[in-house]
Structures are given as structure tokens and as C-alpha cells.
Amino acid sequence: MKKRIRFIINPISGGVKKARVPQMIEEHLDHDLFEYDIAITQYKQHAKSIAEESAQEGIDIVCAVGGDGSVHEVGTALIGTKCHLAIIPTGSGNGLARHLKIPLKTAQAIQNINELNSIRMDTGLANDKPFLGVGGYGFDAFIAKRFDEYHIRGFWGYTQLVYEEYFSYKPPRMKISLPDQEIKGNFLLCSIANSSEFGNGFCISPKSNVVDGQMELVLLSKFSWWRTMGVISRFFFKKIEGSRYIRIVPFQKARIILEVPLAHYDGEPFEVRKEINLEIVPCSLSVLCGKGYLEFTHLKLKTDEHVY
Numbered sequence: 247m248k249k250r251i252r253f254i255i256n257p258i259s260g261g262v263k264k265a266r267v268p269q270m271i272e273e274h275l276d277h278d279l280f281e282y283d284i285a286i287t288q289y290k291q292h293a294k295s296i297a298e299e300s301a302q303e304g305i306d307i308v309c310a311v312g313g314d315g316s317v318h319e320v321g322t323a324l325i326g327t328k329c330h331l332a333i334i335p336t337g338s339g340n341g342l343a344r345h346l347k348i349p350l351k352t353a354q355a356i357q358n359i360n361e362l363n364s365i366r367m368d369t370g371l372a373n374d375k376p377f378l379g380v381g382g383y384g385f386d387a388f389i390a391k392r393f394d395e396y397h398i399r400g401f402w403g404y405t406q407l408v409y410e411e412y413f414s415y416k417p418p419r420m421k422i423s424l425p426d427q428e429i430k431g432n433f434l435l436c437s438i439a440n441s442s443e444f445g446n447g448f449c450i451s452p453k454s455n456v457v458d459g460q461m462e463l464v465l466l467s468k469f470s471w472w473r474t475m476g477v478i479s480r481f482f483f484k485k486i487e488g489s490r491y492i493r494i495v496p497f498q499k500a501r502i503i504l505e506v507p508l509a510h511y512d513g514e515p516f517e518v519r520k521e522i523n524l525e526i527v528p529c530s531l532s533v534l535c536g537k538g539y540l541e542f543t544h545l546k547l548k549t550d551e552h553v554y
Contacts, residue, residue: 249306251275251332251359253284254293254320256312264336267311267352274356280307287316297323305329307534309359313337314379314445318512321531322376325369330532332359339445339513342379345456346441347536363537366529367456370440370511372522377511378531379441380450383504383522384466385415385434390510417468421503424463424495435466436502438524444513451494452484459528463495500524 253271257264268284275282287293293310297320300308309332310320321331321342334355335343349355370377382390389408417432439451439462451462469491480486487494502522509518 248281249279250304251280251282251307251309252296252300252305253282253309253311253334254287254296254316255284256287256293256310256316256336264311267334267336270352271356274353274360276360279360279362287312291319293319294323296320297329301327301329307332307359309334311336314339314341314513317342318378318514321378321512321533322369325376325527325531328532330364330534332534334359337445341443341445341513342441344443344445344447345379345454345539346533347538347542348534349536358536359534361537363535363540365457365533365535365540367531367533368440368459368461369527369530370438370461371525371527372438372509372511373519375511375516375518376527377440379456379512380437380439380444381509381511382435382437383420383502383506383509384417384436385412386437386444387508387510387515388415390513391508391515394515418505420505422463422465423501423503424497425499427495429465429493429495431465431467433465434468435464437464437466438462438500439464440526448481449484449486450481452486453494457529459526460496460498461524461526463493463497463500465493465495467491467493497524498526 255264255267285296293316297308301324307330308320308324310316311334314337317333324331333343333348334352335348335350340350349358372381389411417434419432420436422429437450439454441456442451442454443449451464454462480489486492504520507518507520509516
């Protein structure tokens with residue numbers, strides 16, 4: 247019996263044209279395995295409602311065709327359901343897709359779906375807001391909010407915005423309570439990482455893994471301006487643990503008290519309460535990953551062999 251897959255296409259994510267995506271799906275999807283249909287989003291949060299309806303309808307797989315925002319909408323709607331998340335990354339960052347080793351080229355990403363490499367991944371919960379990969383409460387949250395309103399999209403728009411805002415940004419004070427310790431300070435970044443990167447190769451937490459039952463708290467203290475390039479390069483070369491300005495703490499539950507109630511989850515900005523209760527929700531979302539991710543993590547026993 248063929249599996250039913252629904253592709254949800256965000257036509258504007260990352261500034262990338264999507265006109266050829268339906269044709270590429272027809273060309274590269276294995277029609278012996280799947281019957282499919284396509285839905286086009288028309289407004290923000292539309293992907294979330296389509297994904298919710300798809301899960302209720304009994305669709306086997308819902309594929310987010312877009313950037314991190316689209317993946318967030320679709321994926322969080324599928325948490326706790328039997329429906330699988332698939333990803334065709336067409337955004338500017340593609341953080342979770344990169345972590346899961348899903349090909350960034352559209353044709354290869356579609357062919358990857360044909361392989362049905364399935365895992366049950368952990369998700370995060372911040373008060374009442376679920377998220378998939380990375381969240382944060384510092385400069386990254388500030389930039390996410392500004393970028394949501396910015397006139398230039400894509401990687402270069404994001405880079406320009408960071409350059410415009412970085413030197414005038416004042417790190418807010420935070421208080422983090424963990425089961426065995428309490429941390430206070432003013433932090434440039436206070437990130438929570440279920441997966442390893444923001445996107446575009448910016449690796450916030452190299453050892454994070456979406457199937458290990460924990461998240462990592464990543465704290466970056468402000469540093470002298472002349473150290474900027476050296477510190478930033480550590481993120482791209484996955485060597486942040488060697489920096490004296492960075493602290494990484496694994497956790498399953500935590501509480502954060504914020505001076506500035508602003509957050510991002512999977513790159514999407516949110517105004518939040520000043521008290522954030524965080525927890526990991528193990529094995530709560532079925533997702534199709536890249537074959538390389540299974541080999542890299544050596545966690546084949548966590549694949550959904552009973553499903554596929």
C-alpha cells in the first residue's frame with residue numbers, strides 16, 4: 247500500500263524561487279512508494295494549520311518545503327502524532343535540515359525522502375511553546391525579531407542586520423536555575439540547543455544531538471570588539487568549547503528569568519514571559535533524516551523500523 251505524503255510549499259522563504267519544485271517532486275519522488283499532493287501556504291501560520299489537518303486526516307508524511315520557519319510550523323504541529331515530518335530545505339539558514347544531514351539541493355532532498363530513513367527525535371518545550379532545534383534569549387532573539395521585519399531577506403540580509411546592530415547591543419541580565427546549579431550574568435547569547443546549529447554552518451552546539459534525551463545551554467559572554475572575528479570563527483569551525491567566553495551545560499530541565507522578555511525558537515521571534523520553564527520531550531516527533539545522520543549518530547536502534 248502506498249504511503250500518502252503532502253508537500254507544504256512556502257513560496258517566499260529565503261528569497262528562493264519555488265516554481266520548479268512541483269515539477270521536481272513529480273520527477274524525483276518514487277511513485278511506487280508514494281501518492282502525493284501539494285499545498286501552497288498563503289499566510290504566516292498557514293503551514294501549521296495544514297499540518298494539523300494532515301495529521302488528523304491520517305497523512306503518513308508531511309513535508310515542509312521552505313526555511314526554518316516553515317519547518318518550525320509544520321514540525322511543531324506534528325509533535326505527538328503518528329505523522330512524519332520530512333524537509334526539503336529551501337530557506338536561507340536550514341539549521342535543522344543541516345543537522346539531520348538532509349541534502350540542501352532540492353532534487354537530492356526529494357530522493358532522500360524515497361529512502362525513508364526515520365527516527366524519533368526529541369523536541370523542546372519552553373512554557374507552552376514547542377520547538378525543534380535551537381532557541382535563544384539574547385542577541386539571536388533580538389536579531390530574529392528585527393529580521394522578521396527587515397526589508398532584505400536571505401543570508402546577506404541577515405548578515406547586514408547583524409553588522410548594523412552588534413556593536414550597539416547591550417547584553418541583558420539573566421538568571422538560569424538548573425537542578426544542580428544557578429547561573430547569573432549578562433550574556434550576549436543564551437541559547438538552548440536540541441540540534442547543533444542556527445544555519446549556514448553557524449554551529450552553536452557541536453555535540454548536540456536530537457536523539458540523546460537532553461539539550462545544551464550555551465552561554466556567550468560579551469568580549470572585546472577586536473576578538474570578534476576570532477570568536478565567531480570558532481562557531482563555524484565547531485571549536486567553541488575552547489573559548490573562555492563560552493560555557494556549555496547539558497540539561498533536561500531548566501528555568502530562566504529574563505530581563506528582556508524576548509525569545510526565538512527555530513529562528514521565529516516570540517514575545518514571552520519573563521520566567522521560562524524549559525524541558526526536553528524525548529522521542530516526541532517522527533522525522534525523515536539523511537542516511538548520513540543515522541551513520542553519524544550510531545543510533546539505528548532508534549529508527550522507526552516498526553513503521554517502515
